[in-house]
Amino acid sequence: MADKTQARRTPLSRDRVLRAAVALADDVGIDSLSMRTLAQELGVVPMALYKHVSNKEELLGGMVDVIVGEIGSPEPAVDWKSAVRQRILAARRALLRHSWASRVIESRATPTPTVMAYMDSMIGMFLAGGLSVDLTHHVMHALGSRIFGFSQELFDAPRDLDPQRPALGEMTTRYPHIMQIASANHDRHSVVGSGCDDQFEFEFALDLLLDGFERLWRLGWSSTGHRADRL
Amino acid sequence: MADKTQARRTPLSRDRVLRAAVALADDVGIDSLSMRTLAQELGVVPMALYKHVSNKEELLGGMVDVIVGEIGSPEPAVDWKSAVRQRILAARRALLRHSWASRVIESRATPTPTVMAYMDSMIGMFLAGGLSVDLTHHVMHALGSRIFGFSQELFDAPRDLDPQRPALGEMTTRYPHIMQIASANHDRHSVVGSGCDDQFEFEFALDLLLDGFERLWRLGWSSTGHRADRL
DNA sequence: ACCTGAACACCGTTCAAGT
DNA sequence: ACCTGAACACCGTTCAAGT
Numbered sequence: 001m002a003d004k005t006q007a008r009r010t011p012l013s014r015d016r017v018l019r020a021a022v023a024l025a026d027d028v029g030i031d032s033l034s035m036r037t038l039a040q041e042l043g044v045v046p047m048a049l050y051k052h053v054s055n056k057e058e059l060l061g062g063m064v065d066v067i068v069g070e071i072g073s074p075e076p077a078v079d080w081k082s083a084v085r086q087r088i089l090a091a092r093r094a095l096l097r098h099s100w101a102s103r104v105i106e107s108r109a110t111p112t113p114t115v116m117a118y119m120d121s122m123i124g125m126f127l128a129g130g131l132s133v134d135l136t137h138h139v140m141h142a143l144g145s146r147i148f149g150f151s152q153e154l155f156d157a158p159r160d161l162d163p164q165r166p167a168l169g170e171m172t173t174r175y176p177h178i179m180q181i182a183s184a185n186h187d188r189h190s191v192v193g194s195g196c197d198d199q200f201e202f203e204f205a206l207d208l209l210l211d212g213f214e215r216l217w218r219l220g221w222s223s224t225g226h227r228a229d230r231l
Numbered sequence: 232m233a234d235k236t237q238a239r240r241t242p243l244s245r246d247r248v249l250r251a252a253v254a255l256a257d258d259v260g261i262d263s264l265s266m267r268t269l270a271q272e273l274g275v276v277p278m279a280l281y282k283h284v285s286n287k288e289e290l291l292g293g294m295v296d297v298i299v300g301e302i303g304s305p306e307p308a309v310d311w312k313s314a315v316r317q318r319i320l321a322a323r324r325a326l327l328r329h330s331w332a333s334r335v336i337e338s339r340a341t342p343t344p345t346v347m348a349y350m351d352s353m354i355g356m357f358l359a360g361g362l363s364v365d366l367t368h369h370v371m372h373a374l375g376s377r378i379f380g381f382s383q384e385l386f387d388a389p390r391d392l393d394p395q396r397p398a399l400g401e402m403t404t405r406y407p408h409i410m411q412i413a414s415a416n417h418d419r420h421s422v423v424g425s426g427c428d429d430q431f432e433f434e435f436a437l438d439l440l441l442d443g444f445e446r447l448w449r450l451g452w453s454s455t456g457h458r459a460d461r462l
Numbered sequence: 463a464c465c466t467g468a469a470c471a472c473c474g475t476t477c478a479a480g481t
Numbered sequence: 482a483c484c485t486g487a488a489c490a491c492c493g494t495t496c497a498a499g500t
Binding site for chain 2: 103106107113116117119124127133134136137140141143144145147151154155157174175176177178180181184185196200201205208209212216223
């Protein structure tokens, strides 16, 4: 009751709407965030939100902007590679605080100015390091969602490898190779249900890409040769 | 009218439901595919679908299975690298025929048996090539959604670079680095609005990763050294 | 002029009534 | 026993009525 009065007294603002939306998504999950539940949380009628965000799409865009704001500025570094690496891992830390964020970022159609600015500064780090405009372009594409600190993880070795489970035998005949990886993983951790080390996998792929970029950079690689036939 | 009678006469089956769903999504987009519109397309009442798919989640899973079925079997190849490369590019061709498919694949929570079998065969290609179980595990994570022939493309150089547009000047001051890439791209194609060459970008990143995997393989790389401190 | 309750046009899914 | 229309519990958003 006191909260509701408080909420009524504090005037709504775009910033307050966005922060409440982020907090609510953190709490109940992005699927349960609706214009109606958000309005209720703020103690206002649903329509009151539409004065601060033009629709739900724009609300989600604003929520992404809040998270991108949490990434912070790049730390000064000697070389472009470690500068980019540190920045991307900082982005990852920000994203991990909001489990819904990666799904919202990937589902959004057009980037907001804040997201554009983040991408622009990332490009700037490569160019400042001496990579050509051409190479930087392809590098940005190759990183894809990794610039924001996440990647599309479709593969996950089964967490549940209890040998007692009757389905295990069937799994091994149906997916022999997946089970090979799952067993190896299981042996290493010596704990049932440990799954994969997401942070390790992320850094493995990131470093593989960064090393590849560096190699092309040192070779003075350019795409013109590759695509000359298509011009 | 004739269509409706036809639809009524042909009995519903899970297969017919899934194929109709894929065709409808191709036509009107995934956002316009609902249990209700699909039922209407098939000339049945919405509830009739629930005898063949238990809910919408399962319908989407079945639709993904149809597309994965279109990928086909891997062609025999001399080395694992070109075998994997060909298979992934085949997957990409299948996905490009259904623009909604990548979004559905990435949004699905748990993989269907068909998807598991596809992943299993992909793992098998690396193992058959002589990569260790350990390396193959990390390789699968690093590829992520690329095993299905797509990647999360968040960066796209502006397609619309008409110098007449008044907003262009503002863009250049706000996002100088993005505009550098856009201009370079623009000069090369000599056509306004050409955008990026998605296929080139996909193969660029894929080859960078495959080259990296090959290098680690030749070096006899293993993750145990890297994660020894965490055990 | 401002605010907002009711309404609109949808969803996926349940369930009971009808055959 | 099977099928299905109506209903339920939601959506995002419009709009007109009330202040």
